[in-house]
Amino acid sequence: MKLMETYYKEILSYLQEIMKTEKAAMKKAAEAIAEQLKQDKIFYVYGPGGHSNLAAQEVFFRAGGLMHASAILDEGTLLSSGALRSMAIERMPGYGRIVLDNYQLKAGDLLIIVNAYGMNAATIDAALYAKELGLTTIGICSFEHANQTPENHPARHPSKKNLQEIVDISIDSKIKVGDAVIEIEGQQQKVGPVSTFTNAFILNNITIEATRILAEQNIEPPIWKSGNATGGDEWNNQFISRFKNKIKHL
Numbered sequence: 561m562k563l564m565e566t567y568y569k570e571i572l573s574y575l576q577e578i579m580k581t582e583k584a585a586m587k588k589a590a591e592a593i594a595e596q597l598k599q600d601k602i603f604y605v606y607g608p609g610g611h612s613n614l615a616a617q618e619v620f621f622r623a624g625g626l627m628h629a630s631a632i633l634d635e636g637t638l639l640s641s642g643a644l645r646s647m648a649i650e651r652m653p654g655y656g657r658i659v660l661d662n663y664q665l666k667a668g669d670l671l672i673i674v675n676a677y678g679m680n681a682a683t684i685d686a687a688l689y690a691k692e693l694g695l696t697t698i699g700i701c702s703f704e705h706a707n708q709t710p711e712n713h714p715a716r717h718p719s720k721k722n723l724q725e726i727v728d729i730s731i732d733s734k735i736k737v738g739d740a741v742i743e744i745e746g747q748q749q750k751v752g753p754v755s756t757f758t759n760a761f762i763l764n765n766i767t768i769e770a771t772r773i774l775a776e777q778n779i780e781p782p783i784w785k786s787g788n789a790t791g792g793d794e795w796n797n798q799f800i801s802r803f804k805n806k807i808k809h810l
Contacts, residue, residue, distance in 0.1 A: 564776035567752045570741045574758050577734050585731045586762060589672075589698045590769035594728065596670050597628050597769060597774060597781045603670040604663065605763070606632035609650035612710035613638055615674035615700070615759040619767060621810065622788035625769050627799055630807040634659045637682060648679055649682070651715050656685030660693070662810060665696030671720050674699075674763070675723060676755035677715070678706035684717035687726040700762050702735035702755075709737070733758040 596603050607615040611631065620631035620660070634643050634670025638651040649655055659682070665671065671690045675683040690697045706722035709715070724730035735755045742752035774781055782802070785795040801808055 561748070562753075565743070567742055570752070571757050573592075574734050574754055575761050577693075578732075578758060578762060582731050582762070585629045585729060587769055589729050589731065589766045592670055592696055592698065593626075593766060593770040594773040596779075597626070597650070597770065598626075598779060601669070602630045602664055602803070603672065604630050604632055604665065605672045605674065606659070606660070607674045607759075608634075608656055608686055609637050609675055609680050610639060610643070610646055611753075611756060612675045612683075612759070614756055615763060616794055619761045621761050621784060622638055622706075623785050623789070626771065627782040627784055627803055629767070630663075631809055632653045632659060632663055633809055634662070643655060651682075653681045653718055654685060656687075657684040660686055660689050665690070665693055665695060668696075670696045670698070672698045672700065672763070673723060673727065673757050674735065674765075675701050676739060676759070678702060678703065678723035679709055679711065679717070679721075680715045681717040682720050683723055684719060685721055686720075691726060696729075697727040698729045698731070698766075699723040699774050700731045700733055701758060703732045704728075705714040705735050705737050705739075713721055733762060 593603055594632060605616040605619055606614040606686060616631035619625050619629045637646045639646050673687055687697060701723045703724050711720045733755065735758060736748060739753040739755050740750035741754055743750055772782060783801045785792045787793050
């Protein structure tokens, strides 16, 4: 029970630190999303690699989430296609460009790239290619983890760049090297990762703030209602045709 309490306090400390230092960046990201929605344009979320894919799923087709969110879910790095395969592919230079090409992003679009460590090849390729295409880019990653990873690490992109160095708006998830935070006597490795919590917290803060900004301008963006709540299907069905041909995975 003591370790459960410790884990809870660790997660809380990360969220508090994000609120202490990243409010301005999250607000800037929210303003960028709000501008897209004012033009009735979708925005994209890509988590290149392993569990970072969960970030894209966090805001896509989610009760309480913006309907304009489009998840980039590529089978190459999804763990459901093989964990070791996923790790190998996320380290493959050029792969992130192939993924973005498949979604046909274009100048003026907005892309959020979420990666816990902010330096694998797929992440950096996606960020570099997005800039070449003329997209607005938001990056969510751990600055410390990226900065402290050696330049010769096999996961790194050939450019040796970190995500926060490339994107227009960067948000620090504060993850320490290795992600896990709990030490147990007799165990060599820590347990209790926290990156999924911080990524979800940042993303939901951004979408909440974007919705508030639009509400101040008397704009009501469509928001998903749980299909398991009374009236959920009826509510959502009002908007399905509006997004069906715009969002790849809808």
